[in-house]
Amino acid sequence: MTEEQQNAAVMISLSHLRIYDENDSPLVFDTSLSLHQGERLGIVGESGSGKSLTLRAIAGILPKGLHCGGQLSFPSPSGNSRLAMIFQEPATSLNPTMRMGDFVARTWRVHHPDDSKSESWEKASVLLRRVGVDHTEERMMSWPFELSGGLRQRFMIAAALATEPDVLLCDEPTTALDVRVQAQIIELLSTIVRDEGLSLIFVSHDLAVISQICDSLIVMRQGHVLETGRTVSVIRHPKTAYTRELLDADLDYRLSNMVDSTERGV
Ligand SMILES: Nc1ncnc2c1ncn2[C@@H]1O[C@H](COP(=O)(O)OP(=O)(O)OP(=O)(O)O)[C@@H](O)[C@H]1O
Ligand SMILES: [Mg+2]
Structure with missing residues (x-):
């Protein structure tokens, strides 16, 4: 987040979010975040870490049977931030x-x-x-x-x-796409968010994708937030072994892609 963004209006404020399943077992423990106007915030973590549930709690569309606690507010200047959500696989949300x-x-x-x-x-x-x-x-x-x-x-x-919308909520919008198309969609989302003055929360298991579009991020694992910070700082100086693992996983992935493209003569 830039200094300018830090002084910008808060669009979403979430404190101490907890999400439980129907047996009251916790799935997300104590997640807090705030999203400023113009900010692009990433939520990254392995499968099952609670990224989608956190995003759904913000959008007010938790799956049936789940319930949550904590405080959520939209203190934007207009008082009612308009949210729009984009999911991983468009086919399933299309008639x-x-x-x-x-x-x-x-x-x-x-x-x-x-x-x-x-x-x-x-x-x-x-x-x-x-x-x-x-x-x-x-x-x-x-x-x-x-x-x-x-x-x-x-x-x-x-x-x-x-x-x-004022805020775009994206849940792995490029995960189902091949790498080339993925890059085009990320570029498009970046341009739209910038040109329209939107704010963004972008969920992905892929730190490399998050780092292309987000200026700040939250690392989640097993329902807990492990670290938060500016994307460049987290990538340069990861505080936890887990974030380092995510970075290594991305590096392996990038390298294997490079090898693939070299073999294909791309
Ligand atoms: N409808 C549900 N009922 C019960 N448990 C659920 C439900 N939806 C998700 N969970 C559980 O909550 C946890 C967090 O799920 P969530 O979908 O938020 O993970 P995620 O980080 O988005 O993972 P992925 O990268 O696979 O999409 C997981 O352990 C998951 O099994
Ligand atoms: Mg998910």
Whole structure:
């Protein structure tokens, strides 16, 4: 977080979040975070560390049966930060019988009920061009299964923008994509967050991905926060052996990718 961001308004303040399953066993222990306007905060950790549950608690969409304690507030200047969430696999959150264009246009219309169907379709096409969907009209007529994972994710980002959010919550939005497309989507999210003045919480198990987009981060493991700090400081001077392991894992992953690409002659 830069000094400027530190002085910026707090968009989300979460204190002492605890999440329990239906038998009251704790899944997330004592998570606190604050997100400032314009900040990009990463939550990183291995599978099962509580990243998604933390994000869902913030969005108010915990899975059925789970309950939580702690304090959550949105002390932004407007008093009601608008949140939009983007998930890992767009296919599962898309209606297979709805054209992709309708998905974005309908999302627009829910938030702008005075706009007609054709106005909403037009707004959707403007948003889709902004997120880099070319042959826009043709793509808008497609069904979800006809598009690549990367394109589907661009439609999800357009739908998120249709809600005119202040904060984007992303849960592994690039994990299901190959490395090249992953880099394009990260670049797109970075640009949008910057140009629209949004704030971002980005969840990933991949520290290398987080470090490309986030200026600060939280490392979680088994429901606990292990360390927090500016991304560059955490990467340069990890405080825990676990963070060092995450860094090593990323290095191994990068190296194996480099070897793969060299072998493929890329
Ligand atoms: N609906 C649920 N009911 C019971 N336990 C759950 C439920 N959802 C998640 N958990 C448990 O809570 C813990 C944290 O889950 P969470 O989904 O937040 O992990 P995560 O860090 O997002 O992992 P991943 O990287 O695999 O997505 C895990 O032990 C998981 O098994
Ligand atoms: Mg998860």
